Amino acid sequence: MSVRVRIAPSPTGNLHIGTARTAVFNWLFARHHGGTFVLRIEDTDFERSRPEYTQNILDGLTWLGLTWDEGPSFQTQRLDLYRQAVQTLLEKGLAYHCFCTEAELEVMRAEQEAKGQAPRYDNRHRNLTAEQQQAFVAEGRQPVIRFRIDDDRTITWNDMVRDQVSWKGSDLGGDMVIARRADFGEIGQPLYNFVVVVDDMDMQITHVIRGEDHVGNTPKQILLYEALGANIPEFAHTPLILSPSGKKLSKRDGVTSIDDFRKMGYVPEAMVNYMTLLGWSAPDAQERFTLPEAAEKFDFERVNKAGAKFDWDKLNWLNSQYLHDMPTDRLTDLLIPYWQNAGYALDTGDRTWLTQLTALLAPSLVRLEDAVAMSRYLFVPTIEYAEAAVIQLKQEGVTPVLQGILSSLDGMGTFTEAEAQTLIQQVVKDLGVKKGLVMKSLRAALTCDLHGPDLIQSWLLLHQHQLDTSRLQEALAIAAA
RNA sequence: GGUGCCGUAGGCAAAUCGGUAAAGCCGCAAGUCUUUCAAACUUGUGUUUGCGGGUUCGAUUCCCGUCGGCACUGCCA
16 A cells, blocks of 8 residues: 655644644655655634635745645535534444533533542533433533543554554543534534544545654544544654753744744755754764655654754754855845845846855855845945954054055956955055055955955955945044044 | 653764664864855864663663653644
8 A cells, every 4th residue: 555644734823843844754754655745734723724824834835845746635625524424423323412511511620620630521421311412402502522432442553653652541531522512413513633533534644644742642533543444544753843941842932933934044955954854863874965865765763752952053054054055046046035125225137246245155154144244235335334343444554555555446447356466465565564454454444344255355346336435435534533 | 630752962863683882963162274254174072871770791772660851631733
């Protein structure tokens, strides 16, 4: 039987990194086995589901390169299927109507808590007579539908990452609700744990790969598979991504949506590479790979059991690696929107200048966003001088150096790197100063800082935009002040 | 409270059947290169494998206990 896996996000928020990582493992497993990767949108909670979140999830998966083979399908369009399945269980006597009110359940739980017991439904309406049911209906009560869970059962499965896992039926919290409150005789909105099973059955999912936070759902779902007479799929519960403090990564930890990472300037290659490394390692210790490369080597034997803390340093390193290796042309395309968003006046027609700038910045980039601050002095005519640069400009002997450069610049058109070097040599010779003084002063004057990318290249770019003479003059004013 | 899972250096991790540990990567430090920063390269840096017992000639790997962390415990997904 060929492998069929799925990713089943609910559109109650933007694509989360945890969901994306689950998608990565599913994708890898599907591709490794030449199987099928299905996308299913779990939108049964229509109070929290939003179409824009669905779009965000689709866009995010696409951006990451996690292409799917089937779908997306939407659970809200399959409600009949679920109702039919509920009906089947009702007819088999495996499910029943429970007329308990919220208030009654609250009282029950409070009593259990007072006795130090674990909260659970006590199955009180499991064997209601027709008369009792009619009495509740006459009262105007609407029932939910519950699925019978046998306390004496022990549910065991062989998890692909956790090996054997066992659960006692009595620890499942009593008979579970599978459909929300509705008029007696009707079937209310079916709930997650039930719907998942019906869908996975219907879509013939062979391997359920999901986060560890779902282990507790698995025994309930296995019982449902049995009740519906279906084959039980294999399960793989992957370790969670943890925040630096060791808790499940949540929205509170700041940046967690794929969209946020994208905006900051992480590239998809780095993201999927890093997510793959969180909980899995290649047998040959390879650290950098594409999705297809990882798929070749991927298997659950090498997936860890323990949660993995999210580490910005390593993600940053990977991202910088991909940025450094990227063709300049493509990197330029990626950088342009960042410069535009920063409000820099840039002429996209001046492709050569932009490409040169990109080549200049590339080795220093960690994230695309970094290019904004790093290239500010090349776009904005007047910027604040860094404190260290001001100190440098006020050094003895700086003024004649800058004047010398300025005067030799007078009337000069475009010039090359070699010509710039010659110009500097000439100033060194004429004034009898050290080259270091000239270079350092020139850097301070032109870039307004003491550190940054290659000076000569920066100068060339500045000169093309006629920003160098004005900078030099401004620097002279600072030196004189 | 209950149930389940997990616990190798600052982080990610490796270690066929138990064979006598921390491979590799990130980080950090120093050096080389460079006018500077970054990159790159070189070198260095961290262990009573949570703790305590047991089985064994030998345990990260098996057993028991203990502590800790996390997850779940909904008419959310």
